[in-house]
Amino acid sequence: MADTTITEVSNDAVAEIDNGAAQAEEGDEQQLQPVKKTKKIIRRKKRPARVQVDPSTVKSEPPPQTGDIFNIWYSVWSGGDREDKYGLNKPAPARCNVARDSGYTKADRVTGSYFCLYFSKGQCWKGSSCEYLHRIPTIHDIFNPNIDAFGRDKHQDYRDDMSGIGAFTRVNRTLYVGRIHVTDDIEEVVARHFAEWGQIERIRVLTGKGVAFVTYSNEANAQFAMQAMSHQSLDHDEILNVRWATVDPNPMAQKREARRLEEQAAEAVRRALPAAFVAEIEGRDPEAKKRKKIEGTFGLEGYDVPDDVWHARTRQLEDAPATGQIEAPEQPLMLEAGSAGAQAQAMPEPQVQGGIFSSATVAALRGMSGGNVTTQAAPKSSGGPLVGYGSDDESD
Incomplete structure (x- = not known):
């Protein structure tokens, strides 16, 4: 009895252990399965x-x-x-x-x-x-030339001291900054403080005089920086004198500014026109190049080619050899006389000297009359228009 009891207990223990192992395996399988991660976007x-x-x-x-x-x-x-x-x-x-x-x-x-x-x-x-x-302003903030970024009306001319709102007769993006404390790192100090108000295109510092010329890429940023840095200080206790800069007398600077204005105007035109039209004008559209090449074979300026003719001509050019010259196919001229006239047109005829008809006309007439056309030259007159003029009257 004791042995049987022990055996039964052992079997039950083994069964419990087996069940525990199975549950552990299932738990391990669940742990090995990849966990789906959800990314929550917080706007x-x-x-x-x-x-x-x-x-x-x-x-x-x-x-x-x-x-x-x-x-x-x-x-x-x-x-x-x-x-x-x-x-x-x-x-x-x-x-x-x-x-x-x-x-x-x-x-x-x-x-x-x-x-x-x-x-x-x-x-x-x-x-x-x-x-x-x-x-701060960006390049997408565009205003009327007569108004600044703050909505104030500009004047025709600048003030005598180059302060104030400015003038609408000139696009001024350069600021004059005076009374700067002179240090060894004056250029770095000026760039660090003025770069806070927008993208800077160029900075010129006169170290000995404590003066700097700061040019922004956008005029609105220059207007904003002028108000933001007026009577301010940099790394020291100076009080800055910020004014509009006068025209740079350097010819290279004037050419550079003129070129920049041309590029800005061209960019404004590009934005106003459709992208496909701009690509066709600038020659960046391969389909437009191909169409222009095909339309040029017809020899008619301003001719609007129908779609069916254009597609037919496209297939013809694609089937032609690449080294061949793209020209319009030669077609034989047709005459109303039929095959005889066509043969007469094909045959070379000697040039008749002194005749009143050309060789092509004589060939066409021969074809129409079966070849019974004379090409004898007319007799030359010996005098003026009325010399040899005859009459049927016997009294002459």
Whole structure:
């Protein structure tokens, strides 16, 4: 009995072990099966524009009177401001931080909106409720030549001190930056600070004078940078004098600017026209090249070839040998006289001297009359038109 009990217990234990092993194998198989990974895309909405200054601190007071007469053209006081002609005795109260302050506003919903002037100076108190754009311009922001990026009307000429909005008679993308603190790395400092406002095309620094000329690729970026860096400082406590640059007297620079304007105009034309038409004009469309070559074989300028004729001519040229000259097939001329006329046309005839008909005409007449045509030359007259004139009257 004891042995039987032990055997039964052993069998049960083995059965339990087998069941446990089977379950373990199933668990291992489930673990070996590849787990499907799902990638969840989280779309973050564009953040709203940040309020740069506290609205309670904004005061709508007129600028302090620094002179005797207010000049409406320059929007400054004159007559008593000789000590600080350009107003460079006070630094700007704030500066725009593009990475922190940019965001969407009400202007993003309206196509063709202008940029916020106060945002460029770091002093906008409206944030996302502003009706102007709170970002830096791009190459896709194109405005009327008479208006700048902030929606202000340009003038015909620049001011005497090259400040202000600018003139519509010239596309100016270069800024004059003065009063820069001279250091060994002045070029790097200027490039680092002014590159924040857009793509820079060229920078020229006069190290000894602390002056730099910064040229942007887009005029709107130059307008934005002029407002953003006016009365600002770089790595030191200087107060920058930012103005519009005058025309570069270097002939190479003038040629370069003229070439750039031509390329810009050509690019504007390319964008306005369909892509297929531009490719055909520039010779980049192989199908247009082939069609032009086929249409040229007809010898008719401005002739609109029908589709069936064009396809037939295409197949004919494709079947022709590649080294052969592409010409129109020669067709024999047909006469109404029938085969005789055709044979007479094919036979070479000697040129008749002094006859009133050409050889081709004589050959055609021979074919029509069966060959009974004389080609004897007419007798030459001995005098003028009335010499040898006869009459049927016997009295002559």
